[in-house]
Amino acid sequence: MRNVPLARVDHLPAEVLPIATDYPPDTLLAWHEHRRAQFLYAATGTMLVETDDGAWTVPGERAVLIPPRTRHRVRMLDTQTSSLYVEPSAVPWWPTACRVVEVPPLLRELLLAAADLDADYAADRRGSAVIALILLETAALSEVPLHVPLPHDQPFSRLCRDYLAHPDVAVTNTDWARTAAMSERVFTRRFRHLTGTSPAAWRSRARLLASIPLLRHRTVTEVATLLGYASPAALSYAFARAFGVPPSSMRHH
Template identity: 60%
Template sequence: MHNICLDDVDHLPIDVLPIGTDYPPAHRLPRHTHRRAQLLYGASGVMQVETDDGSWTVPTDRAVLIPPGVAHEVLMDGVTTWSMYIEPDAVPWWPNQCMVAEIGPLLRELLRAANEFSPDYDVAGRDGAVIDLALHELRRLTPTALAISLPRDEPFRSLCRDYLASPGLAVTNETWAQAAKQSPRTFDRHFRARTGSSPAAWRARARLLAGLRQLPASTVTDVAARLGYASPAAFTAAFTRAFGAPPSRFVSRAGSGPPPTPDTGL
């Protein structure tokens, strides 16, 4: 199924609905929920998925697992998706918060095949076997550290969202404290309580995630300079510490190696 609306087929008595969609550049899906669990895979481009709890960056050949009923919005940058919408009872092991994972060659080809199915595909035949194998492969996924927590309370949430959209080097703890009409010490204490991170450490991670979004269209040298790193080597070292793999791992072709498996960063 390709470029069709989930609502048009959600009523079908099928556990897994595979749907591929092409999105224009800088397309934003407004906040919404699905009754089904969703595997949102990016065959091209970069996605940014946001929920009440955090923001997940999803480069090409990665996917985000979105729990059923979780409100989310998605920024699509030159993205073609191969999604699977899955009845919750069919995946009782599904994570209870979003999770980004790298997709290996086998699962990628299964997703490619499934997204060519008709709405009334044969669940008892070859098509159903493709879906069953894809679900087995999904159970083997491990999270990658491509997330950042978002506070729920204002003004902290707006400050963080604005910074994620445009991470400026001129922003300091004092800048944020003034915007929140708090002293720097009070702001720092409240921010840590809501995110588990200092404001400076949070901004450093946000800049790296911004760099990850920029890599497909820029060189490492350009991204490093744009984000204020002294050299490409310094950017690469910080990036590797944060995400478990160097920048080149996120712009090369999929299937070139095992996925990094550090903690999720939330």
């Protein structure tokens, strides 16, 4: 199914509903949730996924697993997606928080094939086999830790979400503490309690996530300059240390 609203087919008995969607550039899907678990694959572009608890950056040819009944919003940057909406009972192993995963070539081809299936594929042996194999493959994917935690409490939540939208290397703990009307020491202690990390480390990781959509169209040198890194090597080192892969891996395979 292509460009079909989930609401039109959600009631069907199929355990898995495959839907591919083409989004206009920079589309924001406002806060919503699904009854089913969602496997959201970016065939092209980059997706920025937010929940109440965190923010995930999903580069092209990766996917994010979204748990059922999880409130989320998604910004689609030049994105074509292939989604699977799955009855929770069919995937008891599904994570309880969002997770970005690598999508190997076999699964990529299966997702493309699934997008051409009709809603009543269950009557078709090949269609059923494609979906059965997809479910087997999705259970064994490796995670890419492309996320930052988001605190629930204000003003921490607002500061973090604003920073994700406009990462600025010049922002300091002093700036954040002043905005929050707290001493720097109290602010830092509460921030660490809420997120498990220091404000400076959090901002550093948020900047690295912001580099991912930029790396699709720009060189490491250009992105390093834009985000205030001392050199391309400094960006590459920080990126590999945070995410376990080099920045060059964020381009399409």
